Amino acid sequence: MPQNNYEYFLLMPQIIIAVGIVLSVLIEITTKKSEQILPWFSIAMFFGTAFYSVFNINQNFVLFSGMIEVGGKPAIFNFIFNIGAALVVLSSIDYLKKYGTYYGEYYILIQSSVLGMMVMSGAKDILMIFMGLELMSICFYVLAGINRKKLSANEASMKYFLLGAFATGFIVYGIALLYGATGTTSIQNLVENFVTYSSNIIFVLGFVFFLIGFSFKIAAVPFHMWVPDVYQGSATTVTSLMSTTGKAAAFSVLIIVLTAVFTFNAPNVFRPYFATISALSMLFGSIVAISQTNLKRMLAYSSISHAGYMAIGLAAGNMFSVAGIIFYLAAYAFMNIGAFTIISIVEGEDDSRTDFDSFSGLNDKSPVLAATMALFMFALAGIPPLAGFFGKYYVFIAAIQSKLTWLAILGVLSSVISVYFYIRVVVVMYFREASEDFKINISPYSLIAVVIAAFFILVFGILPDTLMNVILSALP
Amino acid sequence: MILDYIPIFLVIIVSIIFGAVVIFSSTLFGPQRPTKIKLMPYESGKNPVGTTHERISIKYYLVTMMFIIFDIEVVYVYPWAVEFKKLFGEHGIFAFIPMLIFLVVLELGFLYLYAKGGLKWD
């Protein structure tokens, strides 16, 4: 019940998306032309929400008796989610036409998943985390299998669903134990009494269950089994959404529950856990990616190793590392969405042409695509002065500040390994003859998405301090 | 502590023994002259057709699933209805509007299902 009706106005970003979902459902029911209307409606909504969030970044409030936070850190996450989703929608328009499988649910599900992420990133109560997580995950399960006639999409969807629901089971059980140990689900209470609770065995056990569940969602080793299959089997645009914004949402929750460690310098009792999963993820992802022949699968393993780099920040656990993680997530969202969009342009019907061979001689067919793909690959590899480099740089610096030099060294080592398979894409595009003869129909909408992503990567790479100052000013 | 439960165990044991005695005494003492018609499953006097383990059409599943989704709303409506008088006293019309929004959104989902032909049987 509203103590103050003004609270609804402060919750504007979430309300825009929620009302938009209702309107989209009505559009889908009433008109036959929803295929032309819905994508533009969604894009307008996402851009509106993104810019509303950015311009209200200084209005930091906790609303509805400590349930949800707006402004500040959630505003930055809202920007990442909404711009990412807008680019994905832009690249989906012609991709769905190519496959001839348009279902009106597609855009509505993307909108709902974004709403879930926004609830997660602003959560101030474990109940909100849970509701947001499930709203996002259930939409992703359906989106992964949206192409329901295709067996590979079915398989991806089922694997994602079974392992995602398994992770949810862990999260709920962890929440039950946390509630038993603390007697409340408020994050505020969790943050204030974190040090006292850390010696309570039930609390630590519950927290570890919670972290295991979220390690599934961020795709960290040893909870990564679903990642390659799901990323390869799902539609390429859907993969780009769930590998970037989904990961960002899961990290936003980890940052929220560990606020005590980051902001108030509580001892990071979970540091061994994060250090282990991050070291394993970085090395495993980078080494296994070398042997891949399918580009989507290669990017899936690269996604695992990027989860490892970001988890270094969680292990480091200081204020600077949070800013580093958020910077990294923003950069990673644009690099990965760009790369997957280019794959979705080159891809033919029926999953064909996603191998390295199909990209051979891409420079002769389309210099623009080859150049932007090279840019995204260099950014993912972390070559300066692109955004990917600064993401890694800030996280590694934070690790060294927290005396985790060995983890930073492992990170650098794994980056060096990963350069091999990213550069291989560039070599194939520029220095090999085209092995297959096919014509690429470049969709103008997808190309706009690629250009926007490339623009953000260059801006974040050339002016990293600007973004970093915005992030640091938004943190409490 | 555990002694408190002895009456329950006694009831369980007695009821098992009583049930067993009643069932088996009729087969033990009663006359048995089985014929084919007597052994047939009871189908209101008709001859039974087909097997007892029949597969049910997948459409039945879809309707059941929809029922479960729209049935679970009661979890939220029921506590609200129980507390409604108190809430109305404190918040006036604002006790009513959130539930109205919730139900409208829910029914919109139902409308979507209907418009997409989710309830068509064939």
Add this chain to the structure above:
Amino acid sequence: MSSIPMEYYLILSAFMFSVGVAGVLIRRNAIVVFMCIELMLNSANLSLVTFSSYLGNPIGQVFVFFVMTVAAAEAAVGLAIIIAIFRNKKTVNIDEINIFKW
């Protein structure tokens, strides 16, 4: 109710959770795996209600409402996915659903 110690409920809940996890890891039928996941959620519900009752605050019971709703939504989506795969492949055995190397 208060004469039964809290540990009994928690041990039962932990046992149910373990059965669920073991079932997910061992069973090969997608529907049975899904049932085991539901068992995990229900064991968490049992813990939540127990804590709620012994701590004397209603938050845990409210949480259970939400977990139940989410479990229903998950069941709808999950069974739909399993039906979609059954239509294409005519099996729900996880070992036979292996286009990608696992």
